[in-house]
Amino acid sequence: MKKTTFLFFLFISSVFIAQVKGKITDINNNPLSFVSVYLDKTVTGTTSNDNGDYILELKKKGKHTVVFQFLGYKTLKKEVDIASFPFELNVILNEENVELTGILISTKDNPANGIIRNVIANKDKNTDKFAQYTANFYSRGLYRIKDAPEKFLGQSLGDFGGGLDSTRSGIIYLSETVSDIKFRKKPKDFKENIIASKVSGRDNGISFNRAEDANINFYENSVEFGNDLISPISTNAFSYYNYRLEGTFYDKNGKLINKINIIPKRKNDRVFSGSLYIVENDWALYGADVAVTGAQINIPMVDVLKLKQNYNYSDENDAWVLISQSIDFKFNAFGFKLDGRFSSAFSNYNFTPNFTEKTFTNEVLTFEKEATEKDTTYWNNLRPVPLTSEEVNDYSIKDSLKIVRKSKVYLDSINKKENKFSFLSPIMGYTYRNSYEKWSLSFDGIISDFNFNTVQGLNSSVGIRYFKSLNETGKWWSIGAKVNYGLSEEIARPTFFFAKKWNNLSRPRLTISGGVTTSQFNDRKPISKLDNMIRSLIYRENYLKIYEKEFSKIQYSEEIKNGIYLSTSLEYANRKPLFNTSNYSFARQRLNEPYTSNNPLDATDFVNAGFTEHKIATLNVGATFVFGQKYLSYPDRKFNIGNEKYPTLSVNYRKTFGAPNADFNSDLFVANLRHNINAGNYGKLAYNIRAGVFLEKKNIAFMDNLQVNGNQLKYNLSDQLNNFGLLEYYKFYTNDKYAEAHISHNFKGALLGKIPLINKLNFHLIGGAKSLIMADKNPYTEYSVGLDNIGFGKWRFLRVDYVKSFNAGIKNDGFLFSLNMSN
Numbered sequence: 001m002k003k004t005t006f007l008f009f010l011f012i013s014s015v016f017i018a019q020v021k022g023k024i025t026d027i028n029n030n031p032l033s034f035v036s037v038y039l040d041k042t043v044t045g046t047t048s049n050d051n052g053d054y055i056l057e058l059k060k061k062g063k064h065t066v067v068f069q070f071l072g073y074k075t076l077k078k079e080v081d082i083a084s085f086p087f088e089l090n091v092i093l094n095e096e097n098v099e100l101t102g103i104l105i106s107t108k109d110n111p112a113n114g115i116i117r118n119v120i121a122n123k124d125k126n127t128d129k130f131a132q133y134t135a136n137f138y139s140r141g142l143y144r145i146k147d148a149p150e151k152f153l154g155q156s157l158g159d160f161g162g163g164l165d166s167t168r169s170g171i172i173y174l175s176e177t178v179s180d181i182k183f184r185k186k187p188k189d190f191k192e193n194i195i196a197s198k199v200s201g202r203d204n205g206i207s208f209n210r211a212e213d214a215n216i217n218f219y220e221n222s223v224e225f226g227n228d229l230i231s232p233i234s235t236n237a238f239s240y241y242n243y244r245l246e247g248t249f250y251d252k253n254g255k256l257i258n259k260i261n262i263i264p265k266r267k268n269d270r271v272f273s274g275s276l277y278i279v280e281n282d283w284a285l286y287g288a289d290v291a292v293t294g295a296q297i298n299i300p301m302v303d304v305l306k307l308k309q310n311y312n313y314s315d316e317n318d319a320w321v322l323i324s325q326s327i328d329f330k331f332n333a334f335g336f337k338l339d340g341r342f343s344s345a346f347s348n349y350n351f352t353p354n355f356t357e358k359t360f361t362n363e364v365l366t367f368e369k370e371a372t373e374k375d376t377t378y379w380n381n382l383r384p385v386p387l388t389s390e391e392v393n394d395y396s397i398k399d400s401l402k403i404v405r406k407s408k409v410y411l412d413s414i415n416k417k418e419n420k421f422s423f424l425s426p427i428m429g430y431t432y433r434n435s436y437e438k439w440s441l442s443f444d445g446i447i448s449d450f451n452f453n454t455v456q457g458l459n460s461s462v463g464i465r466y467f468k469s470l471n472e473t474g475k476w477w478s479i480g481a482k483v484n485y486g487l488s489e490e491i492a493r494p495t496f497f498f499a500k501k502w503n504n505l506s507r508p509r510l511t512i513s514g515g516v517t518t519s520q521f522n523d524r525k526p527i528s529k530l531d532n533m534i535r536s537l538i539y540r541e542n543y544l545k546i547y548e549k550e551f552s553k554i555q556y557s558e559e560i561k562n563g564i565y566l567s568t569s570l571e572y573a574n575r576k577p578l579f580n581t582s583n584y585s586f587a588r589q590r591l592n593e594p595y596t597s598n599n600p601l602d603a604t605d606f607v608n609a610g611f612t613e614h615k616i617a618t619l620n621v622g623a624t625f626v627f628g629q630k631y632l633s634y635p636d637r638k639f640n641i642g643n644e645k646y647p648t649l650s651v652n653y654r655k656t657f658g659a660p661n662a663d664f665n666s667d668l669f670v671a672n673l674r675h676n677i678n679a680g681n682y683g684k685l686a687y688n689i690r691a692g693v694f695l696e697k698k699n700i701a702f703m704d705n706l707q708v709n710g711n712q713l714k715y716n717l718s719d720q721l722n723n724f725g726l727l728e729y730y731k732f733y734t735n736d737k738y739a740e741a742h743i744s745h746n747f748k749g750a751l752l753g754k755i756p757l758i759n760k761l762n763f764h765l766i767g768g769a770k771s772l773i774m775a776d777k778n779p780y781t782e783y784s785v786g787l788d789n790i791g792f793g794k795w796r797f798l799r800v801d802y803v804k805s806f807n808a809g810i811k812n813d814g815f816l817f818s819l820n821m822s823n
Contacts, residue, residue: 020056020082021386022090024048024068032070032093034326034343036310040065040077040252043314044347046384047324053386058082067252069310071277071287072096075252098247098259112243112260115278119233122283123219129319131185132355136178136348137192138384139209142391143173143340152334161201162401163394171394173340174200175207178382182359183215189360190215194367196374196382201398203406204472205372206634210365214325214344216307218276218285222680226297226305228748229270230681232262232290239754240264240271248280253313256280268295268762269753270681272307284320285311295762298748298789300796301333317351345384362562364641365632372635411435438469444482451529454542454595455518457488457582473636474504484517488582493517493548504637506559514552518578521545521600521610521702526709526718526729535713536595540587542580543712543729545600547611547703550574563629563640567622572658575616575701577609600730601702611701616659622652647675656704666704666735667695674721683748683764688721691739698735705733708740708772716818720744724770724782725803725816736775744768746788764788766801778808788820 024032031052038045038056045067048054056066061082066089068076073093080089148168150157160172179194190212197207216225221234230240242263251257258278264271274290288309294302306328311320324345331338374382387395404410419432429445442465449461463482470476481496495515502508520527532544551573560566580598596603601610627646632639642648650672657665670692677685692706707730709723716725721742732738747765752758766788772780786801799820804813 019086020058020064020066020080020089021086022054022088024052024054024070024091024093026073026093026095032073034308034310034324035068035070035073035093036312036324038067038069038312038323038347040067041315043312043321043323043349045312045323045345046347047343047345049385049388050341050390051388053388055384055386057384058085061085068093069252069312071275071289071308071310074249077252096249098249100245100247110243110245112245112258113238115245115258115260115280115283116233116237116243118283119278119285120235120237123233126282126284126319127185127219129317130183130314130321130349130351132183132351132353134180134182134350134353135346137181137211137214138345138347139177139207139211139214139342140344140385141173141175141207141209141340141342142171143338145169145172146337146339148172149335162398162405163201171200171390172338174391174394174398175209176379176383177207177209177211179211181211182353182355184355184360190364191360192365194365194371196378197367197372198374198379200395201402203402204636205374206367206636209342209344210632211344212364214327214342216309216325218288218309222678223272225272225307226292226299226302227270228678228680229272229292229297232272232276233285234681236681240266240269246275251279251286255282255286255313257286262290266749266753266759267293268759269749270296270298279320282320285309286320287311298796300791301331303330303332305329314349314351316349319351321349322346343385347384362628362630362643363633364630365634367633367635408436440467441465442467449482449484449529452533452536452582452584453529453544453546454536454580454582455489455546455578455598456484456486456491457584459484459486459489461485474507475502476500481515486581488584506638508558509556511555512553513555516548516550518546519549519703521547521730522707522709523703524707524709524722526711526723528718531713537584537586540585540593540595541712542595545598545610545730546578548576548578550576559638559640562631563626565624565626567620567624569620570617572617573615574613575611575703576613577611579609580606611703612661614659614661614664614701616664616701617657619655619657620652622650624648624650644676644678647673649673656700663699664701664704666698666700668704668706669693669695670706679745682750683746685743685745686721687741687743689739689741691737693737694735700735702733705735706738706774707733708738708774711816714815714817716816720768720818724772724780724805725784725801726782726805726812726814727772727780732772732774732777732780734774734776738772738774740770740772742768742770762789762796766799768801780807781805784816786816 024035026032033048033050033052035048036045037054046054046056063081066078066080068091070093072095074096076091076093078089078091146169148164163170163172176198177194178196179192182191192211198205199207216223218231218233221231222228223231232241242265244261246259246261248256248258258280260276260278262272262274262276264273272290272292277287279286291304291306293304294300308326309322310324312323314321326341326343328341415433415435421430427445427447429443429448431440431442433440444463446460446462452458461482461484463480465478465480467478468476477500479498483492483494485492493516495517497511497513499511527544535541535543551571553569553571555569557567578598580595583594597606599605599610626642626648628643630641630643652670654668659665673689675687679685710727710729711723711725712728721744745767751765752763766786768784770782782803782805784801784803786799788799789796790798790800797819799818801816803816
């Protein structure tokens with residue numbers, strides 16, 4: 001008993017050793033959250049939580065000056081003489097008196113404009129003072145949900161990890177990270193090493209609160225905050241903002257602070273609203289309290305995003321540096337009402353780090369060993385911001401539940417409920433899971449592959465597959481088979497597959513497959529089954545042209561080195577021509593207007609096929625190079641994030657061989673270059689260039705020709721940088737050489753946002769051009785201008801383009817409609 005008591009008091013003392021703690025309130029006894037608390041003349045400290053509670057770690061007893069700083073309130077200095085720890089210090093903050101005394105406001109000479117111009121002029125000077133540094137970073141993320149629906153699209157949503165109360169409200173995500181960060185201004189580099197990571201209710205504890213994501217820098221012209229927004233102190237800020245001096249006050253060191261109200265000239269521009277706090281003479285940021293709407297960041301489901309930043313003066317380098325930041329958000333769509341906060345604290349800055357050539361690499365995030373396995377004692381000692389009672393309760397409940405929910409009894413009970421077979425299962429599909437043993441057996445319902453084409457008529461597939469997970473780091477294998485049957489054709493085509501993946505690092509994957517299937521003549525698959533079914537049944541237009549393939553195939557892919565992806569496949573197939581067997585359509589058949597034939601070379605020839613039956617082997621060897629690829633190293637996976645500075649290059653060699661007709665054997669090289677370029681305040685530019693060449697021109701089978709992706713639909717759901725808007729599907733093909741190029745620029749709000757009245761619509765202007773050069777054919781070009789972000793309220797997914805094409809003296813034009821879910 002004495003030993004237990006001793007250990008208990010040892011634990012308590014370890015938790016509270018060398019701490020100043022307390023509560024921060026306003027004069028009405030309301031708790032103040034996100035107050036910066038630090039020792040005077042340092043940039044090391046902490047922040048208060050949502051209840052106003054704080055914990056400040058100290059290294060020694062004696063006299064100290066503790067500073068409490070919060071935007072909108074007077075900075076408070078408290079001198080304390082600490083004889084023992086923990087030391088309790090509760091404080092009350094008074095609202096700041098922001099006054100315009102002695103300042104003459106003139107419409108001709110707005111003092112706020114002069115202040116902002118000085119800040120812009122001194123941006124490089126100020127940021128050069130912390131052009132490189134190391135620091136400690138702490139982040140906490142929290143999502144709450146209110147009145148959560150029990151089902152979505154007919155599927156049960158469960159209890160969101162066990163954090164909901166009787167009204168289905170509560171915390172659904174709570175996480176913390178502590179890390180070391182390194183930063184360099186030129187060349188711009190950022191690196192983070194996560195020391196500890198914790199997620200409520202999860203075993204792996206991998207939090208996605210990255211420090212680089214929290215690096216919201218107003219000194220940059222373009223600020224990444226939900227989208228690329230125009231900074232209120234960017235070089236062209238006066239084109240987007242008006243400014244008003246709300247008043248001034250003096251900080252703890254006697255520095256004059258200007259409170260500047262930033263006012264968007266057009267509310268739907270990618271801009272902020274709120275206030276900036278500027279240090280007089282230094283012309284540096286003292287704080288920011290701003291907000292953006294969902295319309296401004298092009299995420300309509302978001303009601304509002306609020307950002308608050310606090311800066312502190314560093315004697316070491318005569319600079320104002322960021323010490324704390326909070327992001328609050330509200331989301332409301334599809335019956336989900338979410339709100340939350342991501343708060344961050346920066347401390348222990350070192351502005352004279354000893355960086356070497358090996359400090360910054362393409363690996364921008366790492367985890368220390370056992371970073372996700374820290375216990376409660378460790379976190380209580382490490383955590384710079386105390387938990388609220390709500391957060392303590394969430395950890396307690398979910399950490400208890402996770403033990404129960406890993407048990408065989410619990411998992412079996414959940415599976416028993418979810419594995420129920422219903423009368424709709426044969427139609428919609430069915431999955432039987434054994435979560436404890438980590439395997440599942442699935443049946444694909446009839447509706448999952450239901451479609452129509454003129455060769456098979458109404459057709460669908462039924463299939464079965466088995467999946468087995470072997471570990472937590474991405475090793476699994478799967479096997480399955482399915483049968484496709486066409487009602488008009490009355491032919492069943494079975495296929496099978498076996499697949500295995502070894503890990504989530506290089507992601508090596510092997511697939512073996514075979515059977516009988518149908519394939520499009522263009523292996524780039526420009527026409528979806530759904531599109532073809534709609535056009536056929538409603539308009540009697542059958543653009544899909546297919547052939548039968550009896551095949552066996554083996555494929556392998558892996559990232560063999562960072563940014564270098566290898567893929568290879570070998571297939572042996574017997575290819576057979578197919579003919580129409582169905583003329584069914586909802587549309588009334590007009591005289592002399594049946595469906596077109598299944599011959600892609602002659603839509604009027606219903607007797608002859610586009611090729612002769614043949615056997616052939618196809619070898620593909622390809623590689624993709626993501627130049628300068630950045631990546632995140634998590635304990636159980638590698639997550640690649642690319643590199644915006646450089647394009648991505650893909651090359652592929654294809655060899656067809658073994659055909660009885662020697663002309664069918666060929667060698668083809670294809671290369672593809674893609675790049676998405678962030679133009680900051682001026683939107684985004686993207687291009688895609690593809691070229692190919694045969695080593696020898698031969699009379700090869702039609703499906704082995706180089707083909708482009710055309711489009712004959714008024715709506716276009718495919719990648720618009722990969723197809724032509726007005727080009728017939730099978731008009732352009734070659735057995736020689738070709739090149740195609742696509743370029744598009746989305747100006748976001750950079751142009752239309754400046755036009756009165758039109759800017760209220762919040763549409764985005766898009767311009768584009770496409771070109772095709774092919775041996776023995778006249779060049780084909782397209783030019784387009786369009787509007788994106790069309791809709792109302794939170795529903796802004798429509799895009800409309802006007803396209804004009806030119807080919808051999810023939811001009812064509814038309815409108816295309818598409819859905820864009822990623823504005």
